[in-house]
Amino acid sequence: MATTPVTPATPVPEPTPLSPAVSNAVQWIQRNGVPIGVAIIAIIGFGLGFGLDANSNIPSPYNRISSIIGWIYFACWSISFWPQIFLNWRLKNVEGLSLDFIVYNIVGFSCYTVYNSAFYWSSSVQDEYKAKHDGSPNSVQVNDVFFGIHAVVVTLLTLYQTTIYPRGEGKVSMVCKGLLALALTIIILFMIIHLASPSSSFFTKLNWLYLLSYVKLGISLVKYVPQVYLNYKRKSTIGWTIYNVLLDFSGGLLSVVQLLMDGASAHDWSSVTGNPVKFALGFASMFFDVIFMTQHYILYRNSNSVDQVEQLNKEHANSPFLKA
Template sequence: MSLTQTITWIERNGVGVGIALILATGFGLGFSTDATSNIPQPYNRISSIIGWIYFACWSVSFWPQVFLNWRRQSVVGLSLDFLVYNVLGFACYAIFNIAFFWSEQVQEEYKKFHHGLPNAVQVNDVFFALHAVSVSILTFYQTTIYRRAEGQKISPTCYWSVCIGIGASAVFLALTILTDNEYFTVLNFLYLLSYIKLFVSLVKYIPQVYLNYTRKLTIGWTIWNVLLDFSGGWLSMGQIIMTSYVTNDWSAITGDVVKFGLGFTSVFFDIIFIVQHYILYHENNLSSSENESSPLLNKI
């Protein structure tokens, strides 16, 4: 199969393949992996399946943008600020989940402050975070090799926000290592990272929303990313609410605010993107010449 045929096949069958992959991942891993022991049956198995499905939705959601950039050989219409925020946010989120899932010290410290209850981080959270930061870096790399619009660059606001976030984390970690203070602990350092991730989630979509607004187009920003993110956000919130309800322990939300906040925030902005794509700028997308351009196919 030639490259042209491969691209055409992906465009025609990508949706079906993606849905099949998500369902296979959700039910396959949901039944084959150990269900969470602190959730009563059968809710532990349901929670496991939901967790793997939203993991698959969110994980797959990164790849349509990568494919679109590659196919167009262009990142015009994609906010660079969004990508930079994504790298910082998911890096913090990955460190947070890895520590909570694998570090016995962190797990014991968490139990000490939450009446002996275990934290809500599961293995799918860890794999999602690692995958997310890897693909975010790949997507940002694409902006260095593909065509950009004139003036398309990282804004000073984004640059300094990221610098402040990294600097604050570095200082807090140094104080945690060098001092013996009840405030500067590993657990509090991880919570700082989670709050940086939550802050990033609150602001990272704004540059893309504004870019779509100024262009009156959503071309260059794939709607499949939005729809998959929207689905994953609802499932993520549903899983953690169900877990809290059946265990009568709402610390799953208060103790892991970044996970719940991430789901709520992504759903809110996804609704904005859906309105922009299907209602506000739908006619502009259809009539724009950018919609028909495919430098990769032309090159082939």
């Protein structure tokens, strides 16, 4: 009886070794990553906080303190994206990173960027906001705008990494696709109705921007769930950097502190009620960050070493199941 010959699996090529100079630089960053990050955050926070004009709608000296806090949490949130990119590059593997999380982030931060940009730069939106809130200006500041822009760009870079590094069985779920398709459909329909009926008291530009903010908030409430489940399923946080979580928690806490301080110092709580997405985002991110810290430091503390993945990659470099 004839047997069918087995075609050998095409071996996955070994990664190109780093040059000594690059290797030394990577090791130096790994050893000194925390102090480098703290120094960058301090320079951005205090440098821009003192160097740029403070919010004139808040009494002194609270406006200067608010500015510093704003730029510090901007730095925390902005830098929080980069440890994951560095980890993906170091491991040459993204199996520990949820693709749903990345796709949710791209759509969410795009909505957040449009929302903040319109509130900060559009005079018509600012006037419409004041008319709705008894003349009080909105609380969006320049650091909110640039954080959103930076977040979109860096998240797109992370998505690109998932196309060039092995991701195992990782793929975007139908739930993620369905929810985002529904959200985008509602956003587009709202804008079409606004353009067709510009005199409508409900389908206004301001309410459309609020819709974007609520989409961002909704995404933030669900985007972490796939990553939490992936960590639970793998019983490990390998491939999901804890520095991202710690920086995100710090940024969320400071953003809430800034909003509360601004409202209390100006005796005007419209900065909270008029910008609910910023207030809720801080609490949402901190809630999930606590879950991630529990997974990393308590539940899976014995299986979260990056060195384990590097060894695993070497052992399975020729595995036909390691799909790109």
